[in-house]
Amino acid sequence: MAAQDAFRIGRLLKQAIDFAVAGETKAPRDLVMNHYQTFGREPFGYAIGPIRERGDPTGIIIHKGFIVAEWGEPLRVDMTHSVTKSLLSSVVGIAVERGMIRSVDDAVREYVAPIQLYAPPSTTNKSDRLTTPDLLFPFESPHNRTITWDNLLRQTSDWEGTLWGKPDWADRPDENPAQWTTRPRNTPGTVYKYNDVRTNVLALAALNVWRRPLPQVLKETIMDPIGASSSWRWFGYENSWVVLDGSLMQSVTGGGHWGGGMYINAYDMARFGYLSLRRGKWNDRQLLSEQWIDQARTPTRPEPIYGYMNWFLNTDGKRWPSAPATAFAHSGNGTNLVYVDQEHDLVAVVRWIDGEAIDGFLKRLLAAIDHG
Template identity: 25%
Template structure:
């Protein structure tokens, strides 16, 4: 795989049913109108690529929670390069200035693994995280550490974007670089993703953090890159990242992420959630996906040698992408 433009190939040559693929475009236009771009990579070649609403291959999109799966890769790289000891290192090791209450025993036991697998306790109800509250704080890390370990027990699945942000702070504390800088150097540059620029945050309102002002990679008031959202990528950038995982962490014969980390990150479990990756086993076909609000997706289907990337405009209650991916793309692969 070269770092310049990706080779494209006719779907039929790649063992894909062109007729099934031809249903994608009308279906997207009629049922998934907020999709801005789609890239399908099979056997390392781009077999299908379309853009909508005036977007093209060089345009970036805010990928929302897809950012979390990038964060997972950065933690794996930081462990491999010795910045972080191991996945079971305690979260509080990285914030020695934070002194928990003596009764706060649970907080002391929470590890990086708990943050990666969304099995740390928080006081909010499941799927009702008050993210806006964190965003109003002068110190997001201290605020999240305050919540951490409160309510519930370690080991129960509870999805938390603030928890992913703690991982970003851990990257910065251990490497001395923001997640954006660390990613540019250790992940993006080696796989041919254009450098993510720094944009100074003018303010921390909705549009700056989530909306039309999001550029590069959003950061908190302390300069930590947002761990759970806020990264902008092109669909081809997303595909490169997915292909890196499909290829067991190697790119041009260079090991960027340890294979063992990718295996651990995507090992099936009862929560259907790995290290910040969503896992799915359906009709004997296993896939793992980075999923972001509004329908941003990097879906890897190892046994079909397939990466499907969808970049979308944020809308509330966007239609789930899996049906589209399964019926028009996964089932188009001839065994």
């Protein structure tokens, strides 16, 4: 490559990075305050998982297997919010590949036994708990009995109930409060609704299948094989503890909607993105099957720009007009973005960018790559 061309590519890449930094989210860096300005205003919106302040706008760009640019604080362990969902769905995918879940079309109820909630010894009158159930049955209502793994993975389950003190209707509630508890349920698979209560139901169901804390499963099956650091942590809630096989285990969350979720640095996010780019293969090991990757990237019928949680698709170029229709991303609030583009052999991690600035960043990034 001529020196002049290399200079031009470097200048174009710098323009993309400068655009991402200038496009920093307008939300406060104090994420506790941010929570109570947003999700915390919902019914039962108080945080029950850990929240920390965020860092500077940060990113990493990997092209053809090499880091070609980075900025901000890539070693900083920050909340990654709903990028956590892609890690959760991957753990479910490995359970499917190992035959622990026979099919994603199976009813989840078949795999979830009665759940014993952890209840610390009462320091008040024990009769106060007389009407409190000892066991949790998350899939026993007539509607919930029909929900499949695929429904939960695609956010089309319309699961009904309360988990960890959060009613399903309290997450992004309908504008009409009269319908919060009275509306008819949608047949599973027919209506898409992004909902973190139902994501946490999936995490609890997966815990029952693995019978091990999901962070341990993720570490063994994905994070260690891809060479991730030892600094990431996957948190649950202060009240999401169950007794399973005689051991106390915390059911983790699929995001930071009420705190918790995955805390991770940008390098580890990039490694997971690169695993996605290589269709689940890391060096000579197939960590996630190509069949699972294909399923995760298959559009959800009621919402074609969503695959499995949290694989956001660019179907018909609607999400990011400047990117190929085949591109996808693992995305979470913040915005935290792991952009994956097989046509350009490209992974870009971008943290704390305003959602409205993402397509402008991608436009500049792809202009730089196309001149490479």
